Amino acid sequence: MRTERNASLKPYNTFGLDVTAERLYHLESEMDLVEYLDDPRGYAQHALLLGGGSNMLLAGNIKGSVARVAWTGRRVVEEGDGFVVVEAAAGENWHRFVQWTVDQGWGGLQNLSLIPGLVGTAPVQNVGAYGVETKDSLHALRWMRWEDGEIEEFSNADCGFGYRESVFKGALRDQGVILSVQFKLTTKDHALLTHYGSVAEELAAAGREPSLRSIADAVIAIRQSKLPNPAELGNSGSFFKNPTVSAEWAANLAAAHPSLPQYPQPDGRVKLAAGWLIEQTGWKGKRVGNAGMHAKQALVLVNYGGATANELVAVAHQVQHDVQAAFGVALEMEVNLIGAAPSA
Numbered sequence: 001m002r003t004e005r006n007a008s009l010k011p012y013n014t015f016g017l018d019v020t021a022e023r024l025y026h027l028e029s030e031m032d033l034v035e036y037l038d039d040p041r042g043y044a045q046h047a048l049l050l051g052g053g054s055n056m057l058l059a060g061n062i063k064g065s066v067a068r069v070a071w072t073g074r075r076v077v078e079e080g081d082g083f084v085v086v087e088a089a090a091g092e093n094w095h096r097f098v099q100w101t102v103d104q105g106w107g108g109l110q111n112l113s114l115i116p117g118l119v120g121t122a123p124v125q126n127v128g129a130y131g132v133e134t135k136d137s138l139h140a141l142r143w144m145r146w147e148d149g150e151i152e153e154f155s156n157a158d159c160g161f162g163y164r165e166s167v168f169k170g171a172l173r174d175q176g177v178i179l180s181v182q183f184k185l186t187t188k189d190h191a192l193l194t195h196y197g198s199v200a201e202e203l204a205a206a207g208r209e210p211s212l213r214s215i216a217d218a219v220i221a222i223r224q225s226k227l228p229n230p231a232e233l234g235n236s237g238s239f240f241k242n243p244t245v246s247a248e249w250a251a252n253l254a255a256a257h258p259s260l261p262q263y264p265q266p267d268g269r270v271k272l273a274a275g276w277l278i279e280q281t282g283w284k285g286k287r288v289g290n291a292g293m294h295a296k297q298a299l300v301l302v303n304y305g306g307a308t309a310n311e312l313v314a315v316a317h318q319v320q321h322d323v324q325a326a327f328g329v330a331l332e333m334e335v336n337l338i339g340a341a342p343s344a
């Protein structure tokens with residue numbers, strides 16, 4: 001098992017924060033994970049489970065052990081009439097896995113192209129984009145409990161999926177690790193969703209008919225044009241969740257702000273666009289020192305270079321404060337704050 005002492009985590013988090021881990025364990029197989037559990041300086045001093053580091057803000061140097069998910073592998077588990085079940089190890093790169101499924105002619109994940117991170121983390125916040133969520137094709141997953149090393153199989157229903165939520169982010173948070181994930185994908189009669197975002201327009205502009213590949217390519221092109229590339233500008237994608245409010249509160253807000261985008265939910269509540277709320281408070285493109293909200297996407301907190309975690313957290317808290325003051329709406333962070341207070 002490969003381990004480092006006082007390792008910089010800069011290459012392992014998309015905010016590009018140069019914090020250190022007292023000990024960094026690169027877990028390149030499930031056997032490494034077993035060794036990590038048994039090592040007296042391993043899980044006994046566990047501080048953080050690290051995937052691709054694209055959904056966390058590391059607020060400071062980490063004392064203790066960081067376990068980095070790095071085991072890979074993928075296989076076909078079952079083939080049937082019109083479907084295939086594929087399994088990928090937690091350490092597989094999500095985007096490369098999605099492109100592989102598209103290249104095989106398997107449908108379900110194409111709209112989730114170019115999302116950073118690893119396969120094992122996709123279920124944690126039920127990763128979603130362009131009208132599709134991980135839960136739509138997740139078949140089952142294997143999960144290991146830290147406490148006793150027991151491995152359990154979870155069905156889709158067991159995962160407690162919701163908007164950017166799952167049981168792994170809720171009741172089972174920090175209790176274990178997802179080892180591998182199975183997806184049930186279509187081999188014919190694919191659902192080709194093009195009506196979210198500007199996918200249909202992108203296809204029309206490229207003169208292409210909807211297909212698994214053309215949709216994946218369109219999503220990639222749109223994301224590249226709208227979202228900052230973490231390799232160039234540190235960020236963690238959408239920093240806040242889209243908030244949900246009562247229908248009554250949404251109506252009050254709409255009376256005062258007629259252009260307020262509203263998305264009624266099945267439970268009668270109304271989802272609002274966090275990016276729109278942030279933009280109204282003047283934060284779109286606003287910068288304080290080296291931290292700020294992105295000029296093209298108000299929802300994306302950005303490290304313009306050399307920002308400290310404190311600077312980033314201070315901006316996030318100020319945005320929460322300003323949106324609360326202007327609209328009476330609480331913005332919840334989507335990104336995991338590691339080692340800092342969770343709200344203003």
Ligand SMILES: Cc1cc2nc3c(=O)[nH]c(=O)nc-3n(C[C@H](O)[C@H](O)[C@H](O)COP(=O)(O)OP(=O)(O)OC[C@H]3O[C@@H](n4cnc5c(N)ncnc54)[C@H](O)[C@@H]3O)c2cc1C
Binds near residue numbers: 048
């Ligand atoms: C430019 C950009 C765009 C993005 N766009 C989207 C988007 O469109 N939609 C979307 O939903 N998200 C998006 N994200 C957020 C992010 O890519 C996803 O949340 C992704 O799934 C995080 O994966 P990761 O491996 O990097 O997780 P990490 O940041 O490493 O970990 C996130 C959390 O999961 C835990 N964890 C990690 N691995 C495991 C495991 N194997 N088992 C259990 N827990 C684990 C960690 O301890 C941590 O609490 C975007 C991020 C960026 C930077």
